[in-house]
Structure formats: C-alpha cells, structure tokens
Amino acid sequence: MRPLGALLLAAGLVLAAGARTADAHESRPGFLELRETGAGTYSFLWKKPSGGEVEIYIAPILPKECRLATSGQQLTPGALIVRGTLRCEGGIQGKTLAIDGLESTISDVIIRVHHADGRLESHVLKPVNPSVTLGGTTSGWERASGTCGSGSSTSSSASITCSSCSACC
Numbered sequence: 688m689r690p691l692g693a694l695l696l697a698a699g700l701v702l703a704a705g706a707r708t709a710d711a712h713e714s715r716p717g718f719l720e721l722r723e724t725g726a727g728t729y730s731f732l733w734k735k736p737s738g739g740e741v742e743i744y745i746a747p748i749l750p751k752e753c754r755l756a757t758s759g760q761q762l763t764p765g766a767l768i769v770r771g772t773l774r775c776e777g778g779i780q781g782k783t784l785a786i787d788g789l790e791s792t793i794s795d796v797i798i799r800v801h802h803a804d805g806r807l808e809s810h811v812l813k814p815v816n817p818s819v820t821l822g823g824t825t826s827g828w829e830r831a832s833g834t835c836g837s838g839s840s841t842s843s844s845a846s847i848t849c850s851s852c853s854a855c856c
Contacts, residue, residue, distance in 0.1 A: 715739055715765070717786065717796035719747055723803040727778050731755060733769040736794065737762065745789050745796065748818075750775060750782035785818035 715736030721729040736743050749755060757771035775782065779800065786796045792814055800808040800821060810819045 714793045714795070715743065716794055717743075717745055717789075718799075719784075719786075719796060720799045720801070721773060721779065722801040723779075724772075725803075727775050729773040729775070729779065729800075731757075731769070731771040731773040734766040735769075736765065737767045738765050743788075743792055743794055745792060745794065746787045748785040748787050749773065750779070750784065752776045752782065753779075780822035781820065782822075783818055783820045786812050787817075789817035790814045 717736055718732070718734040720732040722732075723729050733747055735745060753773055753775040755771050755773050757769055759770055761768045761770075784798065789796060789812060794814070796812045796817075798810040798812060798819060802808065808821065812819060
C-alpha cells in the first residue's frame with residue numbers, strides 16, 4: 688500500500704505542476720491617466736506593458752478633436768511610459784477613447800480621468816469592449832460596503848460614478 692500512496696502523491700504533484708504551467712500565460716494591464724489641468728487640457732500618462740513573454744501591441748486612439756504633444760518616453764522594467772499634454776477642443780466629456788489592438792490580446796486597460804472639479808472617472812477596457820465614451824458612469828470599482836461615491840449602480844455591470852472618491856481606485 689505504501690508504494691501505491693507514494694505513486695499517487697507523485698502523480699498528484701506532476702498534475703499540479705502541469706496545471707500551474709497552463710495558468711502561467713500572463714495578462715499585463717495597460718494604464719491611461721488623464722488629469723485636467725485647465726479648460727480642455729490634460730496631463731497624459733500612458734503605460735504600455737512590455738518585457739513579458741509576448742510583446743503586446745496596444746495604443747490609445749484619441750478623439751479626433753484632441754491633439755497630443757508628448758514630452759518623452761521611458762522604458763522601465765515592465766512598461767513603456769509615455770507622458771505628455773492632451774488638448775481637446777471642448778474638453779473630453781462625451782468623446783470616445785479606444786485602445787487599438789486590445790481586441791487581439793487577453794489584457795485589460797485601466798483608464799482614469801481626474802476632472803478639475805474633483806470627480807474621478809475610471810473605466811476598465813477589455814478585448815471585447817476596447818472603447819469608452821468619457822463623461823458617463825465609471826466601471827469596475829465597488830467598495831465592499833457598497834457603491835462608492837454618490838453615484839448609482841447599473842444592473843448590467845458594476846458601474847459607479849465617483850465624486851472625489853479616492854477609495855474607488
């Protein structure tokens with residue numbers, strides 16, 4: 688009986704190691720942050736994942752009314768960081784932002800917009816939904832004690848509106 692027990696234990700360890708290897712396909716999120724610094728002007732921060740086993744080719748598609756002036760790029764362990772200033776005629780409200788190439792990955796992209804009036808707008812873009820219209824409810828973050836901020840949840844997803852709520856994100 689003892690040799691059979693040892694054999695079963697060894698087989699279990701081999702199966703567990705194989706399962707861990709199968710789950711090892713990495714998913715590295717991207718991050719896009721806009722901070723309103725003036726009327727229609729935003730500081731821009733884009734972090735594109737890099738340096739993993741497979742290069743991820745994703746990039747923000749900005750609204751046509753917006754112009755980006757980059758101030759530099761930096762390659763860090765795990766991400767390519769691009770900073771700049773985004774100017775959008777009429778502001779960002781109601782404009783659509785998308786991530787090119789996201790639909791062919793397993794990654795998500797977190798988008799955060801800090802409005803000058805203190806509102807924090809957050810979205811999680813996924814390969815099945817790689818765009819968002821800015822200025823509406825935010826998606827993805829809920830506190831354990833309920834919905835954060837003064838917003839309301841929708842039934843289709845965990846959508847919230849944050850009003851100056853750092854606990855959300």
